[in-house]
Amino acid sequence: GAVVSQHPSRVICxxxxxxxxxxRSLDFQATTMFWYRQFPKQSxxxxxxxxxxSKATYEQGVEKxxxxxxxxxxxxxxxxxxSAHPEDSSFYICSAPLVGEETQYFGPGTRLLVx
Amino acid sequence: GxxxxxxxxxxxxxxxDNSIINCxxxxxxxxxxxxxxxxxxxGPQFIIDIRSNMDKRQGQRVTVLLNKTVKxxxxxxxxxxxxxxxxxxxxxxxxxxxxxNLFFGTGTRLTVIP
Numbered sequence: 162g163a164v165v166s167q168h169p170s171r172v173i174c175x176x177x178x179x180x181x182x183x184x185r186s187l188d189f190q191a192t193t194m195f196w197y198r199q200f201p202k203q204s205x206x207x208x209x210x211x212x213x214x215s216k217a218t219y220e221q222g223v224e225k226x227x228x229x230x231x232x233x234x235x236x237x238x239x240x241x242x243x244s245a246h247p248e249d250s251s252f253y254i255c256s257a258p259l260v261g262e263e264t265q266y267f268g269p270g271t272r273l274l275v276x
Numbered sequence: 277g278x279x280x281x282x283x284x285x286x287x288x289x290x291x292x293d294n295s296i297i298n299c300x301x302x303x304x305x306x307x308x309x310x311x312x313x314x315x316x317x318x319g320p321q322f323i324i325d326i327r328s329n330m331d332k333r334q335g336q337r338v339t340v341l342l343n344k345t346v347k348x349x350x351x352x353x354x355x356x357x358x359x360x361x362x363x364x365x366x367x368x369x370x371x372x373x374x375x376x377n378l379f380f381g382t383g384t385r386l387t388v389i390p
Contacts, residue, residue, distance in 0.1 A: 264322055
């Protein structure tokens with residue numbers, strides 16, 4: 162099956178700093194990747210769709226200047242949380258669809274804690 | 277828009293019993309559904325999917341049933357094991373948009389009692 166990795170798996174940072182999270186498709190190419198946010202005991206909330214070679218598409222209510230997305234190559238998308246605050250603490254998960262399939266394959270997630 | 281929700285937020289079953297997790301959807305245009313399993317601290321894992329031209333699909337120890345008339349689907353896990361303890365999400369979408377437009381339910385936490 163398709164494998165998606167994320168790095169780091171967890172990060173603790175001080176308020177006001179920026180944090181970059183990487184999402185990689187290890188054995189397939191992904192022109193599209195998705196970034197989700199998940200609060201404890203809640204479902205996944207789609208934040209944005211990352212598109213290789215073009216701008217990301219953000220969901221309503223998600224600040225694009227706050228959550229910078231760069232789809233640098235066909236196997237890498239990055240999410241940068243800028244000027245992080247404690248309320249940004251969450252579990253961030255990326256996913257990517259495999260060409261020819263309808264499902265999304267998820268990364269293992271990144272736990273962000275902003276102090 | 278579409279909503280995909282679950283009837284029960286938590287479910288406890290005895291080890292060895294069968295588990296049934298339910299999901300309802302509202303958009304009749306949805307024609308593709310997926311069940312994911314999410315263990316604590318991990319990303320969701322694909323379990324099984326079903327298209328709307330089917331009403332049943334079986335995998336290893338899992339069966340998904342789809343009732344388009346009442347817009348309901350369920351995940352059945354046979355002989356539930358402790359390793360099945362996790363949160364289960366259903367997701368729905370339209371095949372014509374591919375994986376680009378999946379809607380996720382709120383999730384059901386399954387706890388298996390040894």
